[in-house]
Amino acid sequence: MSIVHLNTAGAGLMSTATLNAIQRFTSIEARIGSYETELAYEELLNVDLYRVAAGLLNAQPSDIGFFSSATEAWTSILSKLNFPRGKRVWVSASEYAANLIFFNYLKLSRDLRVEVIPTTATSPLDLDWVQRNLDEDVFLVSVSHLPSCCGVINPVEALGALLKDSSALYVVDACQSLGQLPLDVRDIHCDVLTGAGRKFLCGPRGSGIAYVSPRLLGQLELNFADLHAASTDGQVNRIEVSSARVLEIAEKSFSALVGLHTAMREYAEVGAAVNTEPYALLVQELRRLPQVQLLCEPFEQTGTVSFVPRNSSAKVFVSLARELGLNLWAGTAAHTPLLLKDLGATHFVRASVGRQVTLAQVEQALVTLRSL
Template identity: 30%
Template structure:
């Protein structure tokens, strides 16, 4: 049974404002704060090295916690300082050469598209967009027509930054694997609000952040690298954590996913990230998904009933991000007006999802993302605030 009162008690700020920006950076629950602040305090008492040694067992156990969360094995988990670092480490390890093809979806995120296009230009690879279907999600039939042995990677955004769409990851992975292509799943917006399991989705690599729906600290990320694809990857950003210097002209790299980690890290933040994953597992991902979708649907219906407001979400299956525009108001203007009414939202602009926003004729949207700690009454309060600000 989901206990809304308990999770709100763990999130005092949830009572002070209507917080609808978990797609940006969510409010961490008290156990996460306790871990981060407590470890920083211990570092101040005995130093960072000593404090880390005291928590060696907990830090090591974190690999098992995320293996449980993400449907993987502990040796398939690596910790990083962001989703960006995770994604770049994985992408950089995929061998690409002249004539190779990389496929992206039309909801590709700029943070991925820029490095893809940059590297493709360097090596002479081609970058092609898979068309969307009538609902706005990736068209799997079109993907199957595009696939051949030259496709080395399919970059798949699970939930885009600018709408509630959920892409069909399993279907994409199954199709891509028919020609031996790797599938890198950007789970930045899905981890923590939806079940994201490598064993069920069939993808080869998963990158994710801690600060959004998982409710962990900023500056944290995780990467999944499946065992059966390790031999196909060539990690390039390595250090003394990633491997050993065994002879004057010889090194030996790790054989597990931790080859993608670097030696220096914020262990206070990592402990907070592990606490966030435990918190989500204790609540249950199915219950979290149900609550988040209920808030999102309530918000969509409320906004759709307002004159001058257009809900801009696409996809057959929708998650917790709700995007909309208000006639006569810029997105940033609405964000600031709503802040004055005690409602926190963010905005998304054409440069972050160029293909999708251009295809749909949008320059910007207001983005509202209600997590499970938001009361239904607060959703109604947000709708009323939009009504007032849109006049």
């Protein structure tokens, strides 16, 4: 049975080249030793990896850091930021729950006022509200480019244009958009952008990327730096804070990074040429099915479409689909609580189309979806 994978928003399918790169590195490790293999890959791991990632984001290699996940990148960076007591933090309705949990802790410890940027009838961000309410009291603005629950596109470039001349720091969670949409940190005017290697980039699990602007790097309070960026005589620490690598841990999964390097290079070759027809067909045909209710219909979306089945639970629906060779995902409102709270959708089915998915595969998936 051929499997159609419509769960790229969870994890994309690695290409043969990416898998071979990981296996080759691991095989050499087993033969000559891990440290020795790391030395053999020194140019890739210490130079080209950062160059390729920087190229995807229109950043400098010194602004790039690598982590084990997008969440680790996001929390590692923001936890080193000194939030002034009583300031305001703005979040999007699309915010991932883990980000909200972080800010809720700060509400208790720093008396932060966490405010949600309103939506409009047609946009997930009310930019007029932003323009009216932006002042020196807003310390940080955090936006998930695409939410976990559906394919809604937040206008991060337009928001950045409003924020660029303010003192507010701007953080973009690009976990679901990296590898799917063009990302240019200069156009977005953000201070932090984080993304996952395993999703639309189709890299391995255990890999995450962060862009950190020089402005924000200079504001971080480092409570730890690993030996690759720091030294100590036992009494005094000396830390090199010239690049985002100071935020990394020296010990990491180098095989995952080697695989990520290949996945990023593959995406860089196709970039804006990714075929959007399979996704458009899927959405078009799902709209025709009376047994499902699509989520977030008024907003522009890409890559992911989510729906509530009317005659079964999301979990049962996804389980039946998997038995028939179709990978979907049963999501809950807990992952994106703000966006879904007014829709009354506690559970939903998420279908996400990676760049390898063909029109023929979507047609095959639609046969299964209609049967269910």
